[in-house]
Amino acid sequence: MERSFEKYFRQNRLPHLWCPGCGNGIAMKAIVMAIEKKGLSQDNTVIVSGIGCSSRASGYMDFDTLHTAHGRAIPFATGIKLARPELNVIVITGDGDCTAIGGNLFIHAARRNVDLTVVLFNNSIYGMTGGQASPMTPYGKKATTAPYGAIDRPFDVCQLAIASGATYVARSTAFHVQHLTEMIAGGFDNQGFSFIEAVVQCPTAYGRKNKLPEPADMMKWMRDQAIMKPAWDKLPAEKREEKFPIGLFYSAQYEDYTTAYDEVIQRAGGDQK
Amino acid sequence: MNKARLMQGNEAVAEGAIYAGVRFFAGYPITPSTEIAETMAKLLPQVGGKFVQMEDEIASMGAILGASLAGQKVLDATSGPGFSLKQELIGYAACAEIPAVLVDVQRVGPSTGQPTSPSQGDVMQARWGTHGDHPVIALAPWTVREAFDATVMAVNYAERFRTPVILLMDEIVGHLRERVVLPEPGELPVYARRQPKCTRSEGYQPYTPEEDLVPNVADFGEGYRIHVTGLIHDETGFPSGSPSVTEKSIRRLHEKISRAEDEIIHYDEFFLEDADYAVVTFGGVSRTAYEAVQNARRQGIKVGMVRLMTIWPFADKMIARLAKQVQGILVPELNYGQLVGEIERAAAGQCPVKLLAKYNTEIFTPTEIETAIKNLCAGGRI
Numbered sequence: 001m002e003r004s005f006e007k008y009f010r011q012n013r014l015p016h017l018w019c020p021g022c023g024n025g026i027a028m029k030a031i032v033m034a035i036e037k038k039g040l041s042q043d044n045t046v047i048v049s050g051i052g053c054s055s056r057a058s059g060y061m062d063f064d065t066l067h068t069a070h071g072r073a074i075p076f077a078t079g080i081k082l083a084r085p086e087l088n089v090i091v092i093t094g095d096g097d098c099t100a101i102g103g104n105l106f107i108h109a110a111r112r113n114v115d116l117t118v119v120l121f122n123n124s125i126y127g128m129t130g131g132q133a134s135p136m137t138p139y140g141k142k143a144t145t146a147p148y149g150a151i152d153r154p155f156d157v158c159q160l161a162i163a164s165g166a167t168y169v170a171r172s173t174a175f176h177v178q179h180l181t182e183m184i185a186g187g188f189d190n191q192g193f194s195f196i197e198a199v200v201q202c203p204t205a206y207g208r209k210n211k212l213p214e215p216a217d218m219m220k221w222m223r224d225q226a227i228m229k230p231a232w233d234k235l236p237a238e239k240r241e242e243k244f245p246i247g248l249f250y251s252a253q254y255e256d257y258t259t260a261y262d263e264v265i266q267r268a269g270g271d272q273k
Numbered sequence: 274m275n276k277a278r279l280m281q282g283n284e285a286v287a288e289g290a291i292y293a294g295v296r297f298f299a300g301y302p303i304t305p306s307t308e309i310a311e312t313m314a315k316l317l318p319q320v321g322g323k324f325v326q327m328e329d330e331i332a333s334m335g336a337i338l339g340a341s342l343a344g345q346k347v348l349d350a351t352s353g354p355g356f357s358l359k360q361e362l363i364g365y366a367a368c369a370e371i372p373a374v375l376v377d378v379q380r381v382g383p384s385t386g387q388p389t390s391p392s393q394g395d396v397m398q399a400r401w402g403t404h405g406d407h408p409v410i411a412l413a414p415w416t417v418r419e420a421f422d423a424t425v426m427a428v429n430y431a432e433r434f435r436t437p438v439i440l441l442m443d444e445i446v447g448h449l450r451e452r453v454v455l456p457e458p459g460e461l462p463v464y465a466r467r468q469p470k471c472t473r474s475e476g477y478q479p480y481t482p483e484e485d486l487v488p489n490v491a492d493f494g495e496g497y498r499i500h501v502t503g504l505i506h507d508e509t510g511f512p513s514g515s516p517s518v519t520e521k522s523i524r525r526l527h528e529k530i531s532r533a534e535d536e537i538i539h540y541d542e543f544f545l546e547d548a549d550y551a552v553v554t555f556g557g558v559s560r561t562a563y564e565a566v567q568n569a570r571r572q573g574i575k576v577g578m579v580r581l582m583t584i585w586p587f588a589d590k591m592i593a594r595l596a597k598q599v600q601g602i603l604v605p606e607l608n609y610g611q612l613v614g615e616i617e618r619a620a621a622g623q624c625p626v627k628l629l630a631k632y633n634t635e636i637f638t639p640t641e642i643e644t645a646i647k648n649l650c651a652g653g654r655i
Contacts, residue, residue, distance in 0.1 A: 013511065043496040048339070059500055059511060064493040066342060067502035068335065069365050075299075075332040079339025079347075080493060082323050083297055087343070087494045105335070108328035261323055268318030 008032035008042065010062045017056060019127075021215025023174035023200025027121050028057045030177060030198065031090065034184035045088040048077040050102060052128045053202075054094035054121035071102030074109045077116050078257075085258040088188070091118040095136035096126045099155050103135070110164035110193045115256040117187040117194045120157060123202035131205035142209040157197055162250045167192035169250040173199040175222035176246065186248060192256040199226065199244075275455050282420040282446040283350075286376055287312035288455060289424030290348045293463055295374070296322035297345040299336035301329055301355060304389040305444045306378035309350035330358035338362060338371050342501060344466060344492035346428055350376035353395055354385065356402065363437050364403035365503045367526060370480070370490060372431035372466070374424070376440040378447040381634055390634035391444035393556055396611040399439045400585050406523055408530035410537060411439040411585040415559040417451040422461065423582065429464040430537065434529055435487050441584055443607070445557025445636060466492065473497050481508045486529035530586060539582040540591060544570060548577030550649055551599045553592070553616055555581040558605055558637060565642035576646050584612070592619035596626075601649045605629040605642050627655045 009032070018024050035045065045063045049055035051070035058065040068076045073091050081089045098106050098120050109116065125143055126132040133143035133150050136157065140149045161169045168190035172180035180198055187194030201207065201218030212218045227235060229247030265271050280288070286309050290298070298313040314324040322345075327333040330351055337347035351359060356377045366373050379395045381387035395402075399411040410430050414423040420442065427438040467489045471477050479499040480488045488508075491497035504512035505519045513519070530537070544566065545551065554562040559580040566578045579595060581588060592615075596602065601624055604613040613628040620626050629645045631637055645655045 042498065044494065046343075046493050059502070062498055064498055065500045066339070066493075067500070067504070068338075069361060069503055072331065072335040072362065072365075075327065075335030076339035076342075078325070078332075079297065079299065079336035079341070080343045081339075082325060082336070083340035083343035083345040084494050104328055105332050108332065265318045265321055265323075268315075270318045270321040 005029060005032050005036060008035060008062055009060055013060050016060055018053060019204040021201065021203045022053070023123065023202070024054055024057060024121050026174040026177060027119065027180065027198040027200050028060065030180040031092070031119060031184055032061065033181045034188060037181065037185050038188045040088050040188065044086070045090065046080055047090050047092060048073045048080065049092040050094065050097035052094040052097045052126065053123065054092055055097060057092045071097050071100070071105065073097070074102060074105045074116070074118065078109055078114050081114055081116060081258060082261065085115070089116050091116055093118060093120050095120065095122045095124060095157070096134040099135045099157055099160070107160065107164035110161055110166040110195065112257045113165060113167055113192045113254055115191050115193070115258060117184070117196070119184060119196045119198055121198050121200050122157070123200050123206060125202050125206040127202050127205045131209060158195070158249050161195040165193070166195045166250070167252045167254050168194035170195070170248045171197040171199065171246045173222040173226050173246060174201060175219050176226065179246065183248065190251065192254060275457060277452050277454050279450055280417055280453050281308060282414070282417045282442065282449050283308035283378065284312050285417045285420040285453065286350070286424045286440065286442070287316060289421035290374070290428065291316050291320060292421070292456070292461070293346065293425040293428035295346045295348045295428055296320065297337060297340040297347045298324045298349065299327050299333040299340070300349050301327055301333050301351070303352045303355045305380055305447050306350040306352045306376060309376055309378070313348070330355040331362065334359040334362035337373050338366055341371050341373050342493050344494070346372070346432065346466070348374045348376065348428070350378065352378050352380050352389070353382045353398070356395060356398060360402040364405060364407060366437040367403065367407040367409070368503050368505070369501050370435040370488060371437070372435050373437045374427045374431050374440060375437060376442055378442040378444060380444055381632065387634045389444060391557060391636055392607050392632065393443050393558065394608040394611070394632070395441065396584060396608065399441050406527070408436065408527045409439060409585045410434070410436060410530065410583070411441045412582060413441040413556045413584050414446055414582065415556055415580060416446070417449055418453045419582070420446055421453070421455060425461050425463065429462065432464045432466055433487070434533070435467065435490060436530065439585070441556070443556045445560070449557070469497065478508045479510045480506060482525060482529070486525050486532065534586050537583055537586060538588050538591070540588055541580040541582070543578040543580070545577035545579070545598070547575050548599055549575040550577070550601050550603070550646065551595055552576065552578045552603045552605065552642070552646065553581065554578070554605055555584060555612065558607055561637045561639050562605055562642050564639040565646060568639060568643050569646045574646060574650060587615045587619065589619040592616055593621065593623070596620035596623035599624055602626045603629060603645055603649045603655065605631070605637055605645065607631055607636065629655050
């Protein structure tokens, strides 16, 4: 069996700390498969993560890796990209990391169209701290801090990314591994702010509280509820309930931030130095 | 030779940063620090560097740390409330050992306070603002030219010790305009980024300390494939939950600075040879104190003065020596009393230490300090 992806992992850091049945490992592998597919070099690629279950991925991946503070991965990544535009900069974040504590930082990086690929592992919960509600916990679902069901309306983070100026926005799930890999690879192709939401299962902290206690239950949930965008577009509103679309939602050509900055340096005469 | 220029303290900080090799600045506007960002926005692209106005103070701090890890010398500037927001990632920089310089042009607080009147109220925020045990270096200039020199020194120390360095300005020096002659290239030392001494295949570990206890952490993109984290880590850079690793790591962070105190601690002494009393000050207040001390001496009072340039680490040894020489120390501060506690601690009861505090938005007049000197000599109330 071809196991070419193994070289992208720090074998001495494995096994990972995620719970049995967790979807983060699937999403992490999809990232390295996309890296391999697009031929990104290990020495020329930086993985930046925040804090939370998702963000432990950086430690397992054999690149220059940066495990930052909670919610702050994207500005660190922005600094790296501006300092060394030739590096590929990939951000791994979670639903709480990216849309709660890091929400403002996320929308502004999208607005600037900084050439980053941000992969959000959406497990609908704060897993690392034991199952508290996040801004992406679905309405009515339970968490340790929403024992009677969440009354906060969740973000549609892909819509948020589009509205904020991201130039590549896609969603997939840990069930649709090939599709997820393609969506991430498409993000690498885009020279600008690329955002991929990877819906992943958290049977331990989320599933057990919401009648999906087994990993397989959650995988079936993703299989049945995720609808490819072309089919979703044709789906009548009454049939969309509880379901969600996956696929490429938006892509646009717009000058990325480091290219724009090169022009600033030119205007200031700094390219002569 | 460089021509004399009329320059503001904040502008001198920006010019000093460029001189020291800073090529990346991220910031968020806040008075009275904003001229630093504005000057950097103008100057950086002229030398091929980058300025980015971020969405808040936290993002600014994240961006400079990212750029530093990618090999750039970096700077960020703010004032009290913004300084508070940056504290989280100052702790990150201390733990992950990332060179960075942060300028705090102090104003009256707490909170929005009195924007943007002069104050020296962030002495303790500079020392203890971030969480956990950590060392810090903080420098406080008192002239426009020294704002330039101290910035160069701050960038050098950040690189030399791989630690965040605070340039503790105040509104007086930040907005002061003076005639200055800037140094020529090469006149002041400029330190280069520390580099690894062996390759990945030779067993390179990013957090193995050198003899001076500082590690040569590789820049990103150089093929070392290092891991950087705010978790306590061992020499490999990867997290460790071990009590002995934790203890060793926190001790080393402190000792890399404390062992080099003689190199880092700078101060000026004036009229101390025959002094029976001393005034100890820093920053903009030192200018007024100097005038007051001169006036007092003209009246035959044997008073001297120490002007601290380095606030942290604190000049314990010098203060202990001073306390044995003089019969009293006066500490004028534009706050409710912060540095005075350190001076009392270092003086260890050898002589009385008296605070002259002012926190009403106004600066000291020379007469106020002169009167306090006379009261100190008379053994009365300040």
